[in-house]
Amino acid sequence: MVVAGGGTAGHIEPALALADAVMRLRPDARVVALGTERGLENKLVPARGYQLELIPPVPMPRKPSPDLLKLPLRVRESVKRTREVFERVGADVVVGFGGYVSLPAYLAARGRLPIVVHEANAKAGLANKVGAKFAERIAAAVPDSGLNDAEIIGIPLRHSITSLDRAALRAQARAHFGLDPNAPTLLVFGGSQGARSINNAVSGTAAVFAQAGIGVLHAHGPKNSLAVQSVSPPYVPVPYLDRMDLAYAAADAVLCRSGAMTVAEVSAVGLPAVFVPLPIGNGEQSLNAGPVVRAGGGILVPDEQLTPQWIAENVVPLVADRARLAAMSAATLGTGRREADEVLARIVLDVIKK
Incomplete structure (x- = not known):
């Protein structure tokens, strides 16, 4: 073949x-x-x-x-x-x-x-x-x-994604990345090369996440750098995620682009998602996220609206709300194959x- x-x-x-x-x-x-x-x-x-x-x-x-x-x-x-x-x-x-x-x-x-x-x-x-x-x-x-x-x-x-038991791997995953073992945790990534707009908006909210007791695992891309002050729970920046299975297991929610592969993986593992479609191309990233958003498993925000203020007002309360996360997780699992x-x-x- x-x-x-x-x-x-x-x-x-x-x-x-x-x-x-x-x-x-x-x-x-x-x-x-x-x-x-x-x-x-x-x-x-x-x-x-x-x-x-x-x-x-x-x-x-x-x-x-x-x-x-x-x-x-x-x-x-x-x-x-x-x-x-x-x-x-x-x-x-x-x-x-x-x-x-x-x-x-x-x-x-x-x-x-x-x-x-x-x-x-x-x-x-x-x-x-x-x-x-x-x-x-x-x-x-x-x-x-x-x-x-x-x-x-x-x-x-990948079989490592479709067979993933997030709850069973959570402690190992958070220890692997140096995350707080008990804090609600947001996973952030912008594709294999990162995304500058996502990097700037999320890192600009680092102190707000810490004040709300939320940890962050942020893959910023190998060609980008990210300077974040030391906070607790930890905000952990990494260039690239070689172990996506552990990254998904460590997280309670994800903020990411909505490429077809990303949407499929997030849906398969049942992660509530904030999708930020790539603002170029023929609009397919917004279409990719549509089924999950309509099912109640995700939120869609245009790239130009993603600011530290928007994240503080929308993403921080979401990640802190365990009941809402559980409902969104069940909804997104229903769309995955x-x-x-x-x-x-x-x-x-x-x-x-x-």
């Missing part, structure tokens, strides 16, 4: 969750991931024990530019190199998750190998719209993604059989 989902964690993590599920069902299988030199897959894929094959990237220019004229040549070269990978590894099926690695994979497999497409976002991107035209099976996280005949299965998630990894794995294996 060749998985194509390079670039961001939102594309790579579902691909790796599928890979893990396939290996559980078929230990004799072999999984190869496609990626490029610049993508986050160079760190994530080898760390999970899978073979990574690099192909030339085909970024799509967002506006008319001289780069647009070079696009056909870039596509042709990338498709050629991708076909060479398929032949060398003996590929039986290609599974794409969108993004700039998937487009050459779909074009290289067309007419040669069966294709399975998975769309995680509420709105399908260009690559998956192309891939869906040639695919044997199409899966999507939510209805109305723009892909016809898609089977709605949710997003494949924990079995998507194995559902997609069985779809892929069925395609290979046929």
Whole structure:
């Protein structure tokens, strides 16, 4: 099985969750991931024990530019190199998750190998719209993604997340991060690279959190820094969260972006959420958070409205209200799908059989 989902964690993590599920069902299988030199897959894929094959990237220019004229040549070269990978590894099926690695994979497999497409976002991107035209099976996280005949299965998630018992791990998780063992705790992160607007707004409320007896675990991103005065309960800034399972177990609520992967994980583990959609793109992050917000498991705040004052007036009382958190947790659990990894794995294996 060749998985194509390079670039961001939102594309790579579902691909790796599928890979893990396939290996559980078929230990004799072999999984190869496609990626490029610049993508986050160079760190994530080898760390999970899978073979990574690099192909030339085909970024799509967002506006008319001289780069647009070079696009056909870039596509042709990338498709050629991708076909060479398929032949060398003996590929039986290609599974794409969108993004700039998937487009050459779909074009290289067309007419040669069966294709399975998975769309995680509420709105399908260009690559998956192309891939869906040639695919044997199409899966999507939510209805109305723009892909016809898609089977709605949710997003494949890591087994360490779907099997997570937050209550059982809480003491270990809080000790791991140096958090107060008993204080209500807010987890904050803005994606794999952090988010400056989230960093500034939340860190500016550090003293208010401490006065309310609330601890904070804040992943600010490896390229950012965060200076927070020592307070009690502790406000713990970290560059990156390598153990998301422990981060989720340590928390009573989360403030985060609303990428498809983030929303799926938060829902699966039952964390009440304050979603701050990325203010660029085609609005898919607001759409991703919609089902959880409508169910009562989350709150949506536009990025430009996220200020220290808004957090003090809305987030601090929320994290301190255990009854409200419990109700929101039950609501968000009802929107999560924990079995998507194995559902997609069985779809892929069925395609290979046929």
